[in-house]
Amino acid sequence: MATTLWCVNRCAYCSFRSDAPIMMPLEECERIGRAAIGEGAIEALIMTGEGIDRHRGLRGQLAEWGFGSYAAYIAEICRRYLDMGLLPHTNIGTLEEWELELLQPYNVSMGMMVETVSPEATHIAHRAAPTKAPELRLASLEAAGRLGIAFTTGILIGIGEKPAERIEALEAIANLHARYGHIQEVILQPLNPQEGTPMARWMRPGDEEIAELIPEVRRLMPGVHVQVPPNLVDDLPSxxxxxxxxxxxxxxxxxxxxxxxxxxxxxxxxxQLLRKNMTLRVRMPIYDEFIDAGWCPPAASAALGSQLARRGEIEAESMEVS
Ligand code: SF4
Structure with missing residues (x-):
């Protein structure tokens, strides 16, 4: 769910952002949440453009609605989603510690891609993206660790970085994880060039470039899950x-x-996966081991309990069918 498409950044591969400073009112967010839960959704993924508070008009809109910051507004949406039984996972980009603190009580986990630490890739893809500076991304990831937020992050592959810089980005994530233990999964996301963007003629990296990074994540962060976006790769089972x-x-x-x-x-x-002896399993937006270790905020425990019970029913039904 995207509350606004406006963004302070202009990433060279992005076809998502809009210049229109329009923000979805709370009532519309609630309507979407109710529809989603009616369709059996578990997670409310909240993602938007970044740096929203830097837009004077949007700041004014938030103030009119009674919010002192965009993070406070998103926290209220998450609170309402929890009341409905949805499990919020917010990914609204680089955040400072006080913003993460506002969001933490109402999110079972949060996310933000580090994307790259390569100076060259930053120059190519993020030259006009002030919140994508690698040091800000890593500072945000560190703040999440200090606060004890179960976190999803990852790297973007194929935006001008050298192969060794992909490993450097994973090492930077691993260093923070070694200190705080808060990284639950790492996403290996290939660039998917979009028409109408400055990087439209770039190549989408092949699956082999993702495959060679999987053992690196395993080596650097044992126990951390590795996600590949199923719609951006050619051969998911492999x-x-x-x-x-x-x-x-x-x-x-x-x-x-x-x-x-x-x-x-x-x-x-x-x-398709079963033919390869792999089973598709429902997971929560916070991984089981983080639930067991007590990382879920207290305000989310009722919604999490209901969704875990639902998962149990789904798994019992599928066993009866098979
Ligand atoms: S941060 Fe970059 S990719 Fe994300 S919405 Fe803004 S311009 Fe697009």
């Missing part, structure tokens, strides 16, 4: 055989960032 173990959320809504690459259908993906 990447799972290579050691990736997560395909992220297959949403009811389209992939806003990659509208040309629809999600796979779960009904066909399950049997």
């Amino acid at each position: 990447l799972l055989e290579a050691g990736a173990d997560d395909i992220g959320g297959v949403a009811h809504e389209p992939d806003y960032i990659n509208p040309d690459r629809p999600w796979p259908k779960v009904a066909s993906l399950g049997p």
Whole structure:
């Protein structure tokens, strides 16, 4: 769910952002949440453009609605989603510690891609993206660690970085994880060039470039899950055989960032994986081991308990069918 498409950044591969400073009112967010839960959704993924508070008009809109910051507004949306039984996972980019603190009580986990630490890739893809400076990204990731937020992050592959710089980005993530233990999964996301963007003629990296990074994540961060986006790769089963173990959320809504690459259908993906002796399993937006270790905020425990019970029912039904 995207509350606004406006963004302070202009990443050279982005077809998502809009110049229109329009923000979705709370009532509309609630309507979307109710529709999602009616369709059986578990997670409310909240993602938007970044640096919203830097826009004077949007700041004014937030103040009119009674919010002192965009983070406070998103926290209220998350609070309402929890009341409905949805599990919020907010990914609204680089955040300072006080913003993370506002969001933490109402999110079972949060996310933000580090994307790259390469100076050259930053110059090519993020020259006009002030919140994508690698040091700000890593500072945000560190603040999440200090606060004890279960966190999803990852790297973007193929935006001008050298192969060794991909490993450097993973090492930077691993260093923070070694200190705080808060990284639950690392996403290996290939660039998917979009028409109408400055990087439209770039190549989408092949699966082999993702495959060679999977053992690196395993080596640097044992126990951390590895996600490959199922709609951005050619041969998902092979990447799972290579050691990736997560395909992220297959949403009811389209992939806003990659509208040309629809999600796979779960009904066909399950049997396809079963033929390779792999089972598709429902997971929560906070991984089981983080639940067991007490990382879920207290305000989310009722919603989490209900969704875990639902998962148990789904798994029991599928066992009866098979
Ligand atoms: S990719 Fe994200 S941060 Fe970059 S311009 Fe698009 S919406 Fe903004």
